[in-house]
Amino acid sequence: MGIVIMPSYKDYWSTSYRYAKIADIMSLKRFQQVRRFIHFIDNTQADLSDRYYKLRPLIDSIRNQCLSVEEENAFSIDEMVIPYKGKKAGSRRQYNPNKPNKWGFKNLVRAGVSGIIYDFMLYGGDDTFRGIHFTEEEESLGIGSKVVIALCKTVKKKASTIYFDNYFTSLELVYILRENYGLFSLGTVRQNRLKDAGNKLVSEKILKKKGRGSFSQVVCNENKISVVKWFDNKQVTLVSSYTDAYPLEKIKRFCKESKGQVDVTCPQIVKHYNRHMGGVDLADMLISLYRTGIKSHRWYMNIFSQLLDICINNAWLLRRRHNKMKHTVPLKDGLKKFRYEVYAGLLKRDRTAAVTQTESVSENKKIKKPVAERPPDEVRFDKFDHWPQLSGYQRCKYCKTGQASTLCTKCNVHLCYVKNRNCFLAYHVKQ
Structure with a gap:
């Protein structure tokens, strides 16, 4: 259903639009019966203080499988919106006007550059950090910084690098990740979180006069933190615990005056950020290509379908990684074809083949x-x-x-x- 999408799930069984690859597996009434009775926990034994108790066993199971995957050494942390427009989820549903799907559940994700998701946690307000312990120093940070620390607690390879955007970044976070967890980090940062470093950087007005590619840098050798402000079409400020502006590189940008490509000076910290920050966005894009749509009055079914898609995409990316490591000749192994292989495999696994029994021996x-x-x-x-x-x-x-x-x-x-x-x-x- 993620590949062949119809306006209503009943259309797969209808006379006019019948789709045999789905309708031949089970009847419409059987499918409706499965939809009606699918459940993930015994409500009489559930922890009702958990805002996602309806899905908690499934969430923990899939999260543990993600944590068991062999990791890379560069991760990005960002939020992924699970689309949901209904009102039965209450305050679990969030609104973000800057996202393509403005209404939905907020899933906080740690993914690799390849798009493989290694850890995630659903935002639940005060209940977000259920079972996670923070030090007094970490408790004083904002919710964005605490999300990064919570997702970094499960990183297996030390000396890895974590990338995040300005929603999560603070100078204290960058320092704690390096000193307490042995993790390097890099992220864009808001001006009101720079403290004294903001006063030592050149203002945006001066950078704009110097032109595109101009930058200003402040480095603290004691805390091993560098802050770089760079002006392209507009200014962007980045903070890192392992790199700074040098060595400088040249990148191509379109110029309106000359109506062509021109060389623009680019600090090294910007190159690192652009190269490694897109892991969560890549994972989100792959899910949106063939999203398993489940329209239901029960709010948790949308999260269930998202978890299914995460499993399928991780499996596809892991197979591509395996083939690359084995130097296997690359085949036309697209995500759509892989989803069909999963369908065909599940359809025949542990099922008896349809054989016409003929009595040939009297x-x-x-x-x-x-x-x-x-x-x-x-x-x-x-x-x-x-x-x-x-x-x-x-x-x-x-x-x-x-x-x-x-x-x-x-x-x-x-x-x-x-x-x-x-x-x-x-x-x-x-x-």
Whole structure:
């Protein structure tokens, strides 16, 4: 349903728009029954103080799987909006006018440059940091800085680098990440969070007079923090604990006056930020390509569908990473094709193939009192790992007249497998 989207889920079963790849799996009433009764926790044993108790077991399970993935050494932290316009979620639903999906749940994510999501936490107001302990120094920080610290507690590789935008950044956060957690960091910062460093930087008016590419820098060697203000179309201020403006590089920008590309001086800190900050945005873009839409009055179903898409996208990105490490010849392995492979695999896994059973051996020709030892019925009819293998001719152990060269590797018996008689199939099917 994420690939082939229709206005209503009932259209997949309708006479005019019927889509066989969905309608042939189950009936409409069965699908509606599953939608109605799907549930993730026993309400009588739930912790009602948890704002997301309806999904907590599922959230913890998927989060633990994300944490088990082998990590990169550069991460970006940002918020991901789970679209939801209903009003039954109460204050869990947030409004952000600067996002494409303005209404929805706020999911705070730590992702790699590749787009793989390694950790996440749903925003729940005062209940956001459930089960997470902070020091007194960390408690004094704002909610944005506490989100970064909470997501960085699960980073396995020390000396990794964390990137975030101005919603999260503060000078205290950059210092604590390096001193207490051994993590480097880089982020854009708001002017009102620079403290004394803001007074030592050149004003935007002076930078604008100097032209595009001009910058101003302040470095604190004692706390190992650098602050750089750079002017392009407008000013941007960045703070880092591992790099500064040097070495300078040249980048191409379009100039209205000359109506062409011109070289603009770019500090090194800006290059690092632009190169590594887009991990969460990439993950969000991949989810939006083939979003699993579940329209329901229950607010938590939208979060459930988002978690499903996170799992699928992580799996696809991990397979691409694996193929790259093994130097496998790259195939046309798009996300759409991968989603279809998941569909096809789940459809056939642990299900019996549709085989038309034909009785080719009459009752009077079956071996009813076998002399040779037969495997127990629990093994014979378990439909697992009964592979045919060519062997020398022996009498068939199912019919009285056949000479068989096909051996069952699990039951270790010879069975006919010829054009007009399939004793191999009949032997393993319970009558």
